[in-house]
Amino acid sequence: MLLAGGQGERLYPLTRDRAKPAVPFGGIYRIIDFPLSSCLNSGLKKICVLTQYKSYSLDRHLRIGWNINNYELGEFIEGIPPQKRTSDLWYQGTSDAVYQNIYVLERERPEKVLILAGDHIYKMDYRELIEFHESKKADVTVPCIEVPLNEANRFGNVSINNDQKIVDFVEKPDHPQSMPSNPNIALVSMGIYLFNTEVLVKRVIEDAKKDTSHDFGKNVIPSMIHEGRLFAYIFNDKNNKAVKYWRDIGTLDAYWDANMDLIQIDPIFNLYDTSWPIRTYHKQFPPAKTVFSELFPGGKCGTVLNSLVSNGCIVSGAHVERSVISPNVRIENHSEVYDSIIMEGVRVGKNVKIRNTIIDKFVIVPDGKQIGYNPEEDARQFTITEKGIIVVPKMLPLL
Template sequence: MSSLFIYDKAEKVLVMLLAGGQGERLYPLTKDRAKPAVPFGGIYRIIDFPLSNCLNSGLKKISVLTQYKSYSLDRHLRIGWNIGNYELGEFIESIPPQKRTSDLWYQGTADAVYQNIYVLERERPEKVLILAGDHIYKMDYRELIAFHESKQAEVTIPCLEVPLHEANRFGIVSINNDLQITDFVEKPPHPRPIPSNPNVALVSMGIYLFNTEVLVKQVIGDAKQDTSHDFGKNIIPSMISNSRLFAYIFNDKNNKAVKYWRDIGTLDAYWDANMDLVQVEPIFNLYDTSWPIRTYYERYPPAKTVFSELFPGGRCGMVLNSLVSNGCIISGARVEKSVISPNVRIEDHSEVYDSIIMDGVRIGKNVKIRNTIIDKSVIVPDGKQIGYNPEEDARQFTVTEKGIVVVPKELPLL
């Protein structure tokens, strides 16, 4: 059976989307919100990308397992993703820790599933697709499921090649000629390259497709042991020698020359992924109507630029190589290579370069901003400079290894 075969039994697959991580490496963007709820690309939240993949793949039974700081995530799901018909077996539901088996919160990815075995008992799916809520990519999960069935697999893990110097952030997968997994090591300090290319390694994308009976047996067995209760660290390595595990080579639906998958678990990775979107030929395609990315956002009027006084010292609203969302007014200011979220106002003679400006930010007159992430509802006073004086920025804000300045949500600036 070809992996291009379109799987037509979506009602037999339950998606469990893990959205409960604390997101410490994205702090302060995660100070008041869960990592999957962090805004991305102007109008989206990170979780919109795996959820859109599910809908585009015909998968409409989705349980989102939440945990820390879930208010804004729950609200986004309730308002923006309340689109299924439960009578037809369609739902996107947010499930906090049930604590059915202990008083503890989720202790790891496998424990999150273990604590929600009741959901599996209620829905009785044939297969369970486990997704992470903090990755940006496009995948048709039907092709993954078809591949899984063609191999008579018990577990299938989507994989892709990454440069060897980056691979220690992921689970490293070894396979035979039939794509069966022969070894799996989670985040080794010295990753093993693939045999055909010493410069790349085959890594797990953090997605797992299980036969339900196999999944239940594994998480119950793991719960009885003193482990990290994690799929990558514990469950998958323990199954290598006695189970049918296969690697599915990522088939990108982004329709670009290079496969696009981003784990945006750090501030620098988050900034990089947003900057990917403002290139003249962006390597991640938001404009492909054949694979739409769905979201919810407020009904603001169209974006507007005002003033065209081109004489020396005049005011000119100008936007270059940027994403500008609805409700924005660029009033006599210059914006270049930046992502501007809804309802942002930038006043006369201000300049914004290589930055991410989130909802409701107000930027005063004669402001200069570069290499900066400004979270929601910050008011930047007239004459303020951010991203130009590293020592001054470090005294007030978070500054990343790459030198990106991060201004927290609603922070009063002087």
């Protein structure tokens, strides 16, 4: 069960018209492609995507990009909005989302249920998680990762014994506990939970009867610490880099940082590993091209440096550097784009200057426009993050 119904308020305005898991990432992908690819690469082919807010583009992406399973063989990826089988309310939390879909579990009768978040970037072989879970005879297994102590208050703080049994779990604590082996590191939950089905059904029913936030991290998992067999699975990263990669890109600055990492010479997250493909839907665009390099002396125009450029793009007498350019983008003569994320269908006119900016789909940037150079002017029109990144909403008519 992949939870994809959150509002994504901290990613606004990118979530103004779409669910957070449907936000584009890395030029050609959507965020949800990464946990779904981990499912596919792990051989898991019975997937329910629990949707809720602004799910149209997410549902469409699942339908045209992930319609790859054979239902006659018991394989499926199904989007499930709130069914209101148990109440007249929408999903009230992660636990409630599963509670409201107990009918699905009754129909499929799985031995185990893997609860995933639809808005994280990582690579995990869930088969190894399942093997660990079975070896420990666990009721619940929580994948965990080590993070700097000063960042741990953003996550569920986990304490374990020598057998990796969870002895304490506190969601987003004010004062996180460090690991005994390193006072500067904390062990935190990745927001993934592997349950034995009987245990899961019992616990979400119990939680539904209580006045809680109906959340796995805040309520269900802490309530089981002294009553069940809970274990922490230390994340084994299939990204195959020196540093483990897992990103909850829940803020605009974190989203920009994660995209900018992809354009580095040796990015932490490897999109080019053929042994672990990331699947998505590709529209039928022609190859990208650059033209009119002779417009500026020294060939500064018609050039792209240290950037990701997707199919269908034309950089026409313009200069792009350290940027992520999504499909079907046009950048016209004498324009310059630096350190930016330009999403699908954007049209950048002539003599435009853009830097430190995220531009959502289908925006038309008129000739001579400057974004990222005048903070006061930008603040009157756009969202500006704590780091000073400008965010231009989808289809906003610029002046």
